[in-house]
Amino acid sequence: MAKLTKKQKSLVEKLGDNQNLHGINDAIALLRELKSAKYDETLEISLNLGVDPRHADQMVRGMVTLPSGTGKDVKVAVFARxxxxxxxxxxxxDRVGAEDLLEDMQAGNLDYGRVIATPDMMGIVGRLGKLLGPKGLMPNPKLGTVTPNVGEAVKAAKGGQIEFRVEKAGIIHGGIGKLSFSDEALRANFDAFVDAIVKAKPAGAKGKYVRKIGLSTSQGPGIKVDLAEVHGG
Incomplete structure (x- = not known):
């Protein structure tokens, strides 16, 4: 984190020992005041879930459309004819093709935020598994990225739809907008993201599902959110 001003130091002190819980709106306001980067930072959310993703019945993965968008321009490639x-x-x-797109990606041109394919193209796309898989870009019918309705899938990707997937430690991270967004826009994105996680609760989850939620920015401290404001966890 960059060097803090006196005002920012006082705000960090207000955070206490990082154990204090804050309302969602208060947390966003504090992060705005703590902003030190010159660029438009992303508001990041992290959720600690009561799951062990090593077990198939405790995996949490899906898509959510952020109503206020992401503030990012998502580059989309589509395999279709x-x-x-x-x-x-x-x-x-941004790019549409078949064998030509395959060759382009094999040559190392993988600068995409989403890869979509029609079902009949998966024979070609499958050859890119070792390249797309580690980047989380492999088209998947469960995520709506293998579909005959590629036009709608592209619009969704460009319009604020993001993927979420739980990590080994039971944590999900996601960017839910830019600090330049209004409070209302960020709160709407927060609610949509958390609601999607709650609805994706796997059958194998035991005990309390949503255990902790934190908000931070690209270069800011983490702020713990009071779960009393979150429903359905």
């Missing part, structure tokens, strides 16, 4: 390819381009896809 014919009318489907035209629909993807019309929806705003």
């Amino acid at each position: 014919g009318d489907k390819a035209e629909a993807a381009l019309a929806a705003g896809a």
Whole structure:
């Protein structure tokens, strides 16, 4: 974190020993006041869940559309032919192709935030498993990225839809907007993200599901959110 001003130091002291709980709106306000980076920082959320993702029945993964968008321009590649390819381009896809796109990605051009494919193209896409898999970009029908409706999938990716996936320690991280967003926009994104996680509660989850929620920025401290403001956990 960058060097703090006197005002920011007083705010850090207000956070106490990092055990204090804050309301969602108060946490966002504090992070705004603590902002030190010159660029528009991302508001990050982290949730500690009562799951062990090593067990298949405790995996938490899915998609959520943030109503206020992400503040980022998502670069989308689509594997499709014919009318489907035209629909993807019309929806705003950055690159559409088949064997040519395969070769381009094999050459190392993987600067995409989302890769989408029509079902008939998975024979080609499957050859990219070792490249796309580690980056979390492999199209998946459960996530809506293998679909005949590629135009809608592209619009969703460009319109604020993000993927979430629990990590080994039972933690989910996500960016839910920029600090330049209004309080209302950030709160709407926060609620949408948390609601999606709650609805994705796996059958194998035991005990308390949502155990901790923290908010932070790219270069700011973490602030713990009072779970009393969160429903359904």
